[in-house]
Amino acid sequence: MIRKKDFVLWVALFAGSYAHAASFDCSKASTEVERKICRTPSLSTLDEQLSAAFKPLKNIRTFQVIESEWLETQRNTCESTECLEDAYDQQIRFLTPLPEIVHVTEKDIKLLPADKIYAQSSRSWKTVELTGLPNEKDVSERFLLSAEMLSGMLHVIIFEGHYDIQLSAYRGNLYEYVDRNPITPPITYTIAKNIGFDGALNLGGNDEGKRFAGILDGSFYYREQITNKQQKGMVYKLGSNAQPKESSLLIQQWSNSTDHAIGGVMFGTIEMFGPIKAYYSHSTGEETIAPANTPGNDWYIYSPIWSTSRPVFYFKNGSITIWRANILDKTLTKVVSGDGEDLIQNPTPVDINGREAVVYLHGPNLKIAIAPDE
Template sequence: MELIFVIRDKSFVFWAMLFVCSYAHSASFDCNKASTEVERKICGTPSLSALDEQLSAVFKPLKNILTFQIIERDWLETQRNTCESTECLEDAYDQQIRFLTPLPEVAPVTEKDVKLLPADKIYTQSSRSWRIVELSGLPNEKGVSERFLLSAEMLTGMLHVMIFEGHYDVQLSAYKGNLYEYVDRYPIAQPIIHTIAKDIGFDGAVNLGGNDEGKRFAGILDGSFYYREQITRNQQKGMVYKLGSNSQPKETSSLIQQWSNSNEHAIGGVMFGSIEMFGPIKAYYSHSTGEETIAPANTPGNDWYIYSPIWSKSRPVFYFKNGSITIWRANILDKTLTKVVSGDGEDLIQNPTPVDINGREAVVYLHGPNLKIAIAPDE
């Protein structure tokens, strides 16, 4: 009787089949293969299914970028899959969708937009951890005593980072070691760290590794990395490597020379306390007389001992290390000073370098032998 009923009641069969089909395709994954309580909850809740599809749509343009593959995997493991309620899942999806949605291009800021802070005011100071992703370990071959992140650039939506590892050679009067390129590409069809040149004398700046490195002789221009190779103590040659090509670098007659990171892209200038090692942080601007205090000396919890100041290319912001294990940002437009990265005492943080990734403010840096990126959270 049941069999006859099913065959005759065509509308029942139609709606039953529709229910099964809609259940199987109500999320970005195959609901027929849902194996966890969270996955079954997503498939069985229309609002969550819609959010899952929305997340899949915003993630699709980012799926070839390793940074976002790591972020998505971490989100699944530590946030989505730990939820026990619909409300928790909806909140987790909302946050992730917002984070992965590209932000509009930042409007350029000129000197006339920057006003000098009154003498009795200081920057608003805070600590806010950014989302940190470990991108790759460096080869860290025998004899390495120095590491430098030389340049970082977004090229057609992909992050390229140039890194040197080696030691200072007294006889050569230059650093000697290996030059690498990191490409933030997924899937990884080849080594994520590509060796550009091995066991070379490298000349990257007047004072490579110094607090103010002076003029720089290595950098990225028009999709290529230019540098100078030290042949002997008194002889150099210009070299160029096309980013992402994994090809051999070539000799070139074109040489690059850039201002130091503390001057390149600067809207104003940065002045540090010079009498005391832990003096105040101050800023001055070429278009305005006077100076403003970013932070006074001996701020509670922060003795200012500044290294590696560097300006953003696109924002009214400069970044610096305070000591060896924290990275700070100072916004000269809204007058805020924020600690964005806190490391540990075992490995030194080096060369914070700003980039924009998916429209978001970010900083690439070395933490010991590891390359990391810190990405700004939502305001």
């Protein structure tokens, strides 16, 4: 027989364990989904695992947005335990850091036979809008100049302005975006305002030629055009929100099209919409990535850029899609499709939480697309 005193204690212990199930206070559960999580041990465990996976990412705005959208559009729309378990399993896998990438060597890359082409598909990546640009008066050009992960945080440098004919250079503002949470609303820091900016031999071209602006050892170096005949080197320490300083160190590096290149890419012009082909310095011959006039795709490539860590290059086809070509497994995938009248510009690869990702401009907005699970 249970004495009244022992019964009260047992009830209190039971209530306490219930209240601390899952990653939130179950005594304050306010929705049917939350109550289902609290009274189902398997869901409570999954909720705790998700909380642990998200904890090291909570200061990154990209993952805060992804987590909020997942709660609203996936978890909170489930009506069954099975649906919730599947939703949790998928999100835990997505938030879990991927293992270190195994770098390939030239021996791993083989040419396709002449009668073969890359397997082509379309698979949308998770897309997050990071920030809108100030879009001040007289803005006609925007360039994403550099994107780099530093201590697990994404830093992006952007130019917004116009071409100054008298100066023979672009004039406008330099901005830094840091993907730090919380930022409400997300903002960009103005590095420099109304300056003549010299970033590359052919800034904005399909191949920029040599680049004169870039990130080195946690700082962004660039050249400021004073007159047609005068320049000065400048440096800005990323994430400092400090005024840039003059620098005697000048950067000169390969274009985005050739930097980190494992091979070369050949493609047609707007008049011919030709095939896409690749060749490699360690072997003779070439392989066809995609033939001319592929159904639904007239190939007109802009902004090819190689990954720093993977046997992959990315490019825009026209102005509203981003494609990914993997030269190891011979796949060609459309990963981003734009909408509306805004143009996509400057797809730039980064690795975030071990995952493959692309940062890009979509009109006046900075966005990131992250690869989903295979």
